[in-house]
Amino acid sequence: MTTQAHHGAGPGTEGIGGAVSGEAPDTTRPETSYDAHFEVWRGDVDGGGLEDFTVEVNEGEVVLDIIHRLQATQAPDLAVRWNCKAGKCGSCSAEINGRPRLLCMTRMSVFDRDEIVTVTPLRAFPVVRDLVTDVGFNYEKARQVPAFVPPPDLGPGEYRMQQEDVGRSQEFRKCIECFLCQDTCHVVRDHEENKAAFAGPRFLMRVAELDMHPLDAAEEAGHDRKTAAQDDHGLGYCNITKCCTEVCPENIKITDNALIPLKERAADRKYDPLVWLGNKIRRRTT
Amino acid sequence: MAHVERQQWDVVIVGAGGAGLRAAIEAREQGLRTAVICKSLFGKAHTVMAEGGIAASMGNVNEGDNWQVHFRDTMRGGKFLNQWRMAELHAREAPERVWELETWGALFDRTPDGRISQRNFGGHEYPRLAHVGDRTGLELIRTLQQKVVSLQQEDFKESGDYEARIKVFQECTVTQILKEPGSEGEDRVSGVFCYERESGRFFVIEAPAVVLATGGIGKSFKVTSNSWEYTGDGHALALLAGASLINMEFVQFHPTGMVWPPSVKGILVTESVRGDGGVLRNSEGKRFMFDYVPDVFKEKYAESEQEADGWYEDPDNNRRPPELLPRDEVARAINAEVKAGRGSPHGGVFLDVSTRMSAETIKRRLPSMHHQFRELADVDITAEPMEVGPTCHYVMGGVDVDSDTAAARGVPGLFAAGEVAGGMHGSNRLGGNSLSDLLVFGRRAGLYAAEYARGCARERPRVADEQIDTAAAEALRPFGVGPAPADEETAGEAAEESAENPYAVHQDLQRAMNDLVGIIRREEEMSEALDRLAELRERARRAKVEGHRQFNPGWHLALDLRNMLLVSECVARAALNRTESRGGHTRDDHPEMDREWRRANLVCTLAAEGASGAEAETGRAGRIALRRREMPPIRKDLLELFEKEELIKYLTDEELTSE
Numbered sequence: 041m042t043t044q045a046h047h048g049a050g051p052g053t054e055g056i057g058g059a060v061s062g063e064a065p066d067t068t069r070p071e072t073s074y075d076a077h078f079e080v081w082r083g084d085v086d087g088g089g090l091e092d093f094t095v096e097v098n099e100g101e102v103v104l105d106i107i108h109r110l111q112a113t114q115a116p117d118l119a120v121r122w123n124c125k126a127g128k129c130g131s132c133s134a135e136i137n138g139r140p141r142l143l144c145m146t147r148m149s150v151f152d153r154d155e156i157v158t159v160t161p162l163r164a165f166p167v168v169r170d171l172v173t174d175v176g177f178n179y180e181k182a183r184q185v186p187a188f189v190p191p192p193d194l195g196p197g198e199y200r201m202q203q204e205d206v207g208r209s210q211e212f213r214k215c216i217e218c219f220l221c222q223d224t225c226h227v228v229r230d231h232e233e234n235k236a237a238f239a240g241p242r243f244l245m246r247v248a249e250l251d252m253h254p255l256d257a258a259e260e261a262g263h264d265r266k267t268a269a270q271d272d273h274g275l276g277y278c279n280i281t282k283c284c285t286e287v288c289p290e291n292i293k294i295t296d297n298a299l300i301p302l303k304e305r306a307a308d309r310k311y312d313p314l315v316w317l318g319n320k321i322r323r324r325t326t
Numbered sequence: 327m328a329h330v331e332r333q334q335w336d337v338v339i340v341g342a343g344g345a346g347l348r349a350a351i352e353a354r355e356q357g358l359r360t361a362v363i364c365k366s367l368f369g370k371a372h373t374v375m376a377e378g379g380i381a382a383s384m385g386n387v388n389e390g391d392n393w394q395v396h397f398r399d400t401m402r403g404g405k406f407l408n409q410w411r412m413a414e415l416h417a418r419e420a421p422e423r424v425w426e427l428e429t430w431g432a433l434f435d436r437t438p439d440g441r442i443s444q445r446n447f448g449g450h451e452y453p454r455l456a457h458v459g460d461r462t463g464l465e466l467i468r469t470l471q472q473k474v475v476s477l478q479q480e481d482f483k484e485s486g487d488y489e490a491r492i493k494v495f496q497e498c499t500v501t502q503i504l505k506e507p508g509s510e511g512e513d514r515v516s517g518v519f520c521y522e523r524e525s526g527r528f529f530v531i532e533a534p535a536v537v538l539a540t541g542g543i544g545k546s547f548k549v550t551s552n553s554w555e556y557t558g559d560g561h562a563l564a565l566l567a568g569a570s571l572i573n574m575e576f577v578q579f580h581p582t583g584m585v586w587p588p589s590v591k592g593i594l595v596t597e598s599v600r601g602d603g604g605v606l607r608n609s610e611g612k613r614f615m616f617d618y619v620p621d622v623f624k625e626k627y628a629e630s631e632q633e634a635d636g637w638y639e640d641p642d643n644n645r646r647p648p649e650l651l652p653r654d655e656v657a658r659a660i661n662a663e664v665k666a667g668r669g670s671p672h673g674g675v676f677l678d679v680s681t682r683m684s685a686e687t688i689k690r691r692l693p694s695m696h697h698q699f700r701e702l703a704d705v706d707i708t709a710e711p712m713e714v715g716p717t718c719h720y721v722m723g724g725v726d727v728d729s730d731t732a733a734a735r736g737v738p739g740l741f742a743a744g745e746v747a748g749g750m751h752g753s754n755r756l757g758g759n760s761l762s763d764l765l766v767f768g769r770r771a772g773l774y775a776a777e778y779a780r781g782c783a784r785e786r787p788r789v790a791d792e793q794i795d796t797a798a799a800e801a802l803r804p805f806g807v808g809p810a811p812a813d814e815e816t817a818g819e820a821a822e823e824s825a826e827n828p829y830a831v832h833q834d835l836q837r838a839m840n841d842l843v844g845i846i847r848r849e850e851e852m853s854e855a856l857d858r859l860a861e862l863r864e865r866a867r868r869a870k871v872e873g874h875r876q877f878n879p880g881w882h883l884a885l886d887l888r889n890m891l892l893v894s895e896c897v898a899r900a901a902l903n904r905t906e907s908r909g910g911h912t913r914d915d916h917p918e919m920d921r922e923w924r925r926a927n928l929v930c931t932l933a934a935e936g937a938s939g940a941e942a943e944t945g946r947a948g949r950i951a952l953r954r955r956e957m958p959p960i961r962k963d964l965l966e967l968f969e970k971e972e973l974i975k976y977l978t979d980e981e982l983t984s985e
Contacts, residue, residue: 084876098588098589099587099588100586100587100588100589100590100702100703101587101588101589102589102702105589111829111879111880112827112829112830112833116827116828116829116871116872116873116879116880117871117872117873117874117878117879117880117881118879119876119877119878119879120879121366121367122554123366123370123372123553123554123555124370124372124374124375124553125553125590125593126375126590126593126594126698126702127697127698127701127702128374128375128461128463128464128694129366129370129374129375129553130370131366131367131370145701145702147701147702168524168876168877169524169876169877170877172524172877175367179368182475183475183478183479183482183488186479187431187472187473187475187476187479188430188431188472188476190429190430190431196422196425196426196428196429197384197421197422197425199425199428199429199440200439200440200441201433201436201440202436202440203435203436203443206433206434206435206436209433210433210435210458210459213433213458213464213465213468214461214464216374216464217369217370217468250431253431253433256431
């Protein structure tokens with residue numbers, strides 16, 4: 041899966057785990073610190089490669105802690121994007137052993153102590169430097185989704201909605217925009233040519249969120265979100281393999297709760313002649 | 327001279343959190359071309375970490391609520407040190423600001439009759455916090471972000487350019503506010519000097535109005551809930567531009583941060599846990615908060631567990647649980663319990679919801695907390711208690727602003743809103759009052775900045791080349807290519823002495839502030855802190871970085887050190903000076919609140935210029951000058967919202983009789 045799949049035992053890979061005590065390492069130092077072997081992609085738009093590091097790991101730490109330790113002790117100019125370090129902002133997205141993940145929510149305890157931990161930048165986006173990629177694609181796509189349309193007859197403070205009706209869209213608004221789903225989606229992961237026509241799971245989910253908003257008045261204003269999902273945002277490219285759902289750190293059921301229902305609604309639109317006619321008439325009168 | 331690109335905008339907003347984005351929306355809606363500059367990606371600002379909610383007296387859950395009650399709670403929470411006019415505007419305008427978010431697409435949790443649900447929080451008399459589970463900050467930032475995008479979509483329709491009237495310069499840092507020298511000694515703002523984090527490229531935005539919305543200073547402390555962005559940039563930029571900071575001695579230590587494992591120490595555990603029924607216990611299993619209700623709050627809080635538990639269902643006939651005292655009180659209590667040897671295994675106390683609510687309710691109301699503890703600490707909060715302890719969370723102090731317009735006093739064209747502005751919260755902020763503060767004063771700052779900028783349209787202030795050169799040289803110094811520091815002698819020494827690692831300087835700064843100017847303060851320790859800060863200032867001057875300017879975190883940190891050192895000195899100096907305990911300032915050697923001190927603000931400014939020749943000497947004296955200023959008396963109709971017996975606890979006899 042990863043572009044740098046063959047990270048064989050480099051120099052000094054063996055025996056690193058016991059570097060401090062010098063005795064049978066994994067049995068005499070339970071739950072304290074150990075030295076891990078990291079391979080971190082370093083480079084920029086002109087190219088780069090994996091760099092080997094041996095680095096201390098302590099109990100309870102996450103991969104981002106280790107990257108920070110590298111910055112503080114071995115590679116002060118190692119570029120990484122991060123912010124909250126609590127899984128809330130979605131900045132520190134990268135690929136760990138080839139899997140898209142948040143650096144701050146990946147515990148070191150999920151790896152064996154002698155396992156090589158490989159950290160590479162998100163593959164679907166152009167590298168800026170080291171672990172930092174240009175995620176501008178996502179901001180472009182965000183702009184292409186027409187905004188919430190407030191109901192014209194309700195003023196501020198007059199909105200009334202039931203919890204069960206806002207719950208569906210609220211699930212999608214848990215999204216922290218880490219763009220891991222955008223990175224993993226096979227429609228664009230290895231197909232740069234699809235990027236123009238395809239908004240990606242995150243922004244198709246945004247369309248679904250607005251479409252399911254109890255008070256969104258887009259339709260009354262002449263904009264059909266269901267048809268737009270299909271025609272403008274490339275919903276048809278999605279063949280529901282659920283890769284996006286698998287990597288979502290917020291556990292949002294992107295495919296089941298957003299994309300599939302949106303597909304069903306879009307299909308209803310397309311094939312229901314009454315809906316089609318109704319739309320035409322309404323659009324004409326507004 | 328290096329060539330530096332210049333762009334012209336009407337209003338520049340520094341920071342893209344809640345206050346910055348709300349200011350940007352307002353300035354753009356006033357028709358002005360608005361630039362937003364932020365250190366992170368658009369939508370990642372620290373506001374996303376706010377959990378509990380937005381305080382606004384909509385009265386959806388308890389009809390007894392109104393702005394007067396909210397005002398009262400805010401003043402009590404701040405121990406009456408608040409700029410009362412800000413507290414008034416905040417309480418009056420918060421509901422409008424929340425409702426407005428709904429019209430931009432926000433989806434708050436609902437009451438059974440379909441209104442915005444409101445939850446209980448420390449220090450708030452009624453359920454007042456509009457919320458979305460425990461991820462309210464994310465909802466706020468996303469809603470504002472999407473509103474900005476919708477304005478860009480309008481502009482695109484009109485002009486074919488999304489960024490015609492509002493543009494976000496993401497991952498950029500401002501290092502200087504530029505000013506045009508004025509004829510009558512009053513320099514006015516002319517723009518900002520910035521670098522792109524990605525490329526290291528410098529650029530200048532020329533604009534007559536600059537709004538600071540940069541948040542707080544928590545990264546100067548070791549244990550903090552704040553992200554890397556919180557390096558006090560706006561506080562320092564304002565000082566360097568000639569503005570004043572007030573109330574810098576008041577730093578809020580949130581009572582409940584995670585304490586284990588070490589790598590997550592300080593990460594916030596939302597106050598909603600207590601608002602929704604969570605209780606604090608010590609190692610003996612005792613709900614210790616009943617022992618820590620201070621005199622000023624005695625009448626308002628329950629005296630028994632039975633009464634406290636009854637309050638959740640029947641708030642009219644029971645008093646609130648003491649777990650919901652303002653944050654300063656709870657943080658001190660936890661600190662005292664741990665010190666007395668009644669702490670949890672990892673040096674905190676126990677916060678428990680597992681015995682108070684069903685697992686289902688916990689997962690629904692506190693989903694982020696459930697997730698956070700499961701993922702980061704292997705703790706299932708539906709089955710076992712959390713371990714929590716105080717963490718540096720918020721600075722009450724900030725730029726001295728005009729209450730109505732958010733204009734920084736003494737610097738025409740400079741505005742400040744949100745955490746970087748001082749006064750609104752007095753000596754201690756209530757939970758939930760931050761998000762509402764961002765919206766109320768973000769909007770006001772945007773509005774008045776736009777008005778001011780419009781007034782400059784005929785004669786825009788100019789940015790001189792020399793200013794740009796100076797700013798560029800300062801920014802390049804960590805590479806060892808900039809000119810010497812102001813004074814030649816120091817420069818010579820600096821060249822001879824060993825280069826400093828910025829990460830090491832930062833760690834030492836965090837330790838010094840945490841240990842010496844932390845939650846409980848003593849005179850000797852704070853004096854020592856000032857000595858250490860002077861040494862750290864010298865070391866920071868010698869900070870050197872490797873590599874080049876493209877996305878180089880070592881360089882970014884080296885530049886941020888200047889700001890952290892300036893604000894840390896403000897905190898230490900003001901804390902040393904204020905010989906009483908109040909809100910977020912607790913003196914072991916002056917444990918009582920002093921009514922005389924209530925009337926006083928401590929005002930920090932940059933020490934007199936031109937001291938460069940003796941800079942090494944004055945290093946110890948510091949870069950900050952401190953003076954005491956009287957607060958304006960509280961307006962009569964606002965005072966009348968309180969009972970006389972309560973006012974006696976806070977105001978001097980003289981103030982009480984001068985009616």
